Amino acid sequence: xxxxxxxxxxxxxxxxxxxxxxxxxxxxxxxxxxxxxxxxxxxxxxxxxxxxxxxxxxxxxxxxxxxxxxxxxxxxxxxxxxxxxxxxxxxxxxxxxxxxxxxxxxxxxxxxxxxxxxxxxxxxxxxxxxxxxxxxxxxxxxxxxxxxxxxxxxxxxxxxxxxxxxxxxxxxxxxxxxxxxxxxxxxxxxxxxxxxxxxxxxxxxxxxxxxxxxxxxxxxxxxxxxxxxxxxxxxxxxxxxxxxxxxxxxxxxxxxxxxxxxxxxxxxxxxxxxxxxxxxxxxxxxxxxxxxxxxxxxxxxxxxxxxxxxxxxxxxxxxxxxxxxxxxxxxxxxxxxxxxxxxxxxxxxxxxxxxxxxxxxxxxxxxxxxxxxxxxxxxxxxxxxxxxxxxxxxxxxxxxxxxxxxxxxxxxxxxxxxxxxxxxxxxxxxxxxxxxxxxxxxxxxxxxxxxxxxxxxxxxxxxxxxxxxxxxxxxxxxxxxx
Numbered sequence: 001x002x003x004x005x006x007x008x009x010x011x012x013x014x015x016x017x018x019x020x021x022x023x024x025x026x027x028x029x030x031x032x033x034x035x036x037x038x039x040x041x042x043x044x045x046x047x048x049x050x051x052x053x054x055x056x057x058x059x060x061x062x063x064x065x066x067x068x069x070x071x072x073x074x075x076x077x078x079x080x081x082x083x084x085x086x087x088x089x090x091x092x093x094x095x096x097x098x099x100x101x102x103x104x105x106x107x108x109x110x111x112x113x114x115x116x117x118x119x120x121x122x123x124x125x126x127x128x129x130x131x132x133x134x135x136x137x138x139x140x141x142x143x144x145x146x147x148x149x150x151x152x153x154x155x156x157x158x159x160x161x162x163x164x165x166x167x168x169x170x171x172x173x174x175x176x177x178x179x180x181x182x183x184x185x186x187x188x189x190x191x192x193x194x195x196x197x198x199x200x201x202x203x204x205x206x207x208x209x210x211x212x213x214x215x216x217x218x219x220x221x222x223x224x225x226x227x228x229x230x231x232x233x234x235x236x237x238x239x240x241x242x243x244x245x246x247x248x249x250x251x252x253x254x255x256x257x258x259x260x261x262x263x264x265x266x267x268x269x270x271x272x273x274x275x276x277x278x279x280x281x282x283x284x285x286x287x288x289x290x291x292x293x294x295x296x297x298x299x300x301x302x303x304x305x306x307x308x309x310x311x312x313x314x315x316x317x318x319x320x321x322x323x324x325x326x327x328x329x330x331x332x333x334x335x336x337x338x339x340x341x342x343x344x345x346x347x348x349x350x351x352x353x354x355x356x357x358x359x360x361x362x363x364x365x366x367x368x369x370x371x372x373x374x375x376x377x378x379x380x381x382x383x384x385x386x387x388x389x390x391x392x393x394x395x396x397x398x399x400x401x402x403x404x405x406x407x408x409x410x411x412x413x414x415x416x417x418x419x420x421x422x423x424x425x426x427x428x429x430x431x432x433x434x435x436x437x438x439x440x441x442x443x444x445x446x447x448x449x450x451x452x453x454x455x456x457x458x459x460x461x462x463x464x465x466x467x468x469x470x471x472x473x474x475x476x477x478x479x480x481x482x
Contacts, residue, residue, distance in 0.1 A: 014197055014249040017269055018204075021156055022196040024275035025183045030151050035277035039147040040465050042105055042154075045285055045438055046116040047079060047480070048445035049104045050097035052362065054080045058340075059100040062225055063093045074131050076124040079480035080449050087121075087128040091181075091235045095120020096228030101362045102344055103290035105283050105426075107154075108394065108402060111161035112293070112326070113173035115279065117227035118153035121181040121235045122146055123477075125188050130474040141188075143476050144469035149184045151280045156180035158279030162397075163270035167330070169263060171208035174230040179203045181234030189242050198247025202237045204259050205251050216333050219342040272397075282400060285426030287438045289360045294327035295347045297421035298404035302354035304419045305408060309355055313374055315410045321351060322387035322405040322420075324394045332384045340365035351406060352378040393422065400427070454479050 030036070053059045063081065065071050066089050076090035077083065083093065095117055098104050105116045123146060130140035157180040166173055182203040186196045209230075213222035241247070252259045253268070260268055289299045298321060309316065323332075333346040343349045343365040352375045353360045363369065390403035405420040425434045442462070447455045458479045461468050468476075 012250045012254075015252045017252055017271070018197055018200050018249075020271070020275065021179075021183050021200055022193050024156070025152055025187045025196055026193045028152075028275065030148055030277050032151075032277040032281065035151050035280045036144075036147055036469070037465065038280050038283060039150045039154075040462075040468065041285070041435060041438055042116055042150060042280070042283060043119070043143075043147065044442045044462055045287065046098045046104050046119050048438075048442045049099070049101060049116075050094065051080050051445040051449055052103065053097045053100035054449065056100065056362070058221060059097065059224070062096055065089055074135060076128040076131075077477045077481055079477070080482045082481060085124075087124045088232050088235045088239070090124035090128070091121040092225075092228045092232035093120075094123055094228070095177075095231040096225045099227040100224045101290045102224070102292060103286050103362070105285050106293040107158045107161060107279060107283060108293060108326070108400065109158070109162045110165040110395075111167060111173050111176070113157055113161060113176055114227065115154040115157045115177075115180070115283065116150070117174070117177045118157065118181045118184065118231055118234075119150060120228055121185045121231035122149040122153060122188070123473075125185045125235060125238075126473040127477045129188065130472060130477075134472075134474060140472040140474050142469065143471045143473060145188070146473060147469060149188060151277055152275075153180040153184045154279040154283060155275050155277060156183055158283075159271065159273060159275055160269065162272040166208065167211055169265060170210055171263060172211045172214065172226060174226045175206075175208035177227050177230040178206065178234050178237075181231040182237050185235055186238040186241055189238055191238065191242055194247075195241050197249075198245065199237050199241035201247040201249065201251035202241065202245075203234065205248060206233065206237075207259070207263060213341075214345065215330065216335070216342070219345055220339060221341045223341055223345075282428050284400075284402070284424065284428075285434060285438055286424075287426050287434055287441055288424070289350075290344065290362045290365075291350045291360060292331050292345050292347075293424075294324060294331055294402060295350045295404065296424040296426070297402055298323060298327075298347055298351050298406060299354055299360050300421045300424060301404055301406040301419040302351040303358065303360075304421075305406060305416050306354055306356075306358040308416050309408050310358065312410060313356060313378070315412070316378065316381055316408055317411045318409045319351070319355075319378065319382045320405075320407045320409070320418075321347060321382055321384045322403075323347065323384060323390060324403060325386050325391040326394065327404070328384060328386050334379070337370065340367075343370060346379075347384060348379040348382045349375065351382065355408070390422075402427075449482050450480070454481075
C-alpha cells in the first residue's frame with residue numbers, strides 16, 4: 001500500500017486550478033467583440049464540418065439514440081438529421097459529426113486539440129434547455145448564450161494546453177474537451193460555483209483516454225468519435241452534479257491518488273495566463289484542407305508545387321519536408337497505412353496527394369485513392385526532418401506559426417523551389433483571406449442538405465451577427481433539421 005503522506009481525513013481546500021476555472025465560468029462576462037465575431041465564424045465552420053461528415057457511413061452509423069427507439073420528443077436536435085435525443089447522446093452525435101473529418105478548428109501549443117469539439121455538449125444542452133423552457137412558458141436561451149459558452153470552453157481547453165503536454169505522458173487531448181465542456185454545461189444547467197467545482201473534480205478524476213488510437217501501428221477511427229464521447233461525458237457529469245452529488249476538492253493535488261501523482265508525473269499544471277478570451281481570438285481554422293493541422297502548411301506547399309511536378313512524378317528522386325518537432329513526433333509515418341484515420345495523420349500521405357492530384361479532400365483518404373501506386377512510391381521518397389526555427393515559431397505566443405517547407409528533387413539533378421509556408425490560411429494573420437473561404441465551406445457543406453427555405457433563412461441569419469446572437473436556440477436548431 002503506497003504511503004499517502006497523511007492520515008487526516010479533513011477535507012482540503014479546493015485546488016486552485018479548479019477554482020480558477022469555476023470562477024471564470026460563473027463570474028466572468030466576455031466583452032471582447034473580436035471573440036464574439038470569431039465565435040460566430042467558429043459556429044459556422046463547425047456546422048460545415050458536421051454536415052460534411054454526414055456523407056460518410058462510417059460516421060452516420062454511430063449517430064442516433066444509444067439504442068434503437070431511445071429518442072426524446074422535445075429533446076435536443078442533431079443537425080442534418082431528424083433525431084431528437086436526450087442531451088447526453090445528442091452531445092455525442094453533434095460532437096462526433098463536428099470532429100469526424102478532422103476539419104474543425106484547432107489550437108496548437110504544448111498540447112493541441114480542437115476546441116469546437118465542445119460545441120457538441122454546448123449546443124445539445126442549449127437546445128434541450130430552450131425547448132424545456134418554452135414548454136414551461138419560460139424564455140429560451142439565445143445563440144449569444146451559445147457563443148458565450150463557446151468562448152469560455154475554448155479558453156479553458158486552450159489555456160490548459162499552453163504549457164501542459166498531456167500527450168507526452170500518453171494521454172489524449174480530448175480530456176481537455178471533457179473538462180471544458182463540463183464546466184460550461186454545468187453552469188448552463190443552472191449550476192452555481194459549488195456545483196461547477198463538484199463537476200470539474202469529477203471530470204479530472206475520470207483520468208484520460210490513451211492516445212493509442214492516434215498513433216502507428218494502431219491508428220483508427222476512434223480518434224474521430226473520441227471528442228464526441230468526451231463532450232457527452234461532460235453532459236453526463238454535469239447532470240450528476242446537478243443532483244447535488246459531492247465533489248473532490250484535491251482531485252488534482254491529492255498525494256498518491258490525485259491526478260498529478262497518478263497521471264502527470266507529480267507535476268502541477270503550468271498556467272501561462274488568466275482566463276479571458278485569448279484562445280477564441282487566436283483560434284486556427286481548417287478551411288482549405290481536412291488535414292491534421294501540423295501538416296496544413298505542408299499541404300499548401302504541396303499544392304503550390306503541383307503544376308511543376310504533375311508531369312514529372314516518375315522522375316522524382318526525393319522529397320524533402322521540413323516541419324515542427326510536434327509533427328515529426330505524431331504524423332511522420334512510414335509503411336502501410338491501414339485506413340482513412342491512418343492516412344489523415346501521415347504527413348507524407350498529405351503531401352503526396354496534392355503533389356499528384358492538386359487537391360486534398362476528405363474523400364482522398366479513402367481506399368480507392370490510397371490504392372493509386374504513385375502515392376506510396378512518393379511516400380517512400382520523402383525525408384521528414386525538424387526545422388528548429390519552425391518549432392520555435394510554433395511555441396512563440398506572438399506568432400503561433402505552423403511552418404512547413406517542401407522541396408522536390410529530380411533524378412537529373414534539378415529541383416523545384418523550396419516552398420515554405422508559416423501561417424496557414426486559417427491563422428489569425430490571414431483572417432481577411434480566410435473568412436471568405438470559411439463562408440464558402442459553410443455554403444458548400446450545409447446548403448445541399450436542407451430545403452431551399454431552410455437554407456435561405458439560415459444563410460440570411462448567419463450573415464447578420466446581431467440577429468443570429470438574438471435568435472432563440474430552439475429556432476436556430478429548427479433550421480438545421482433534415
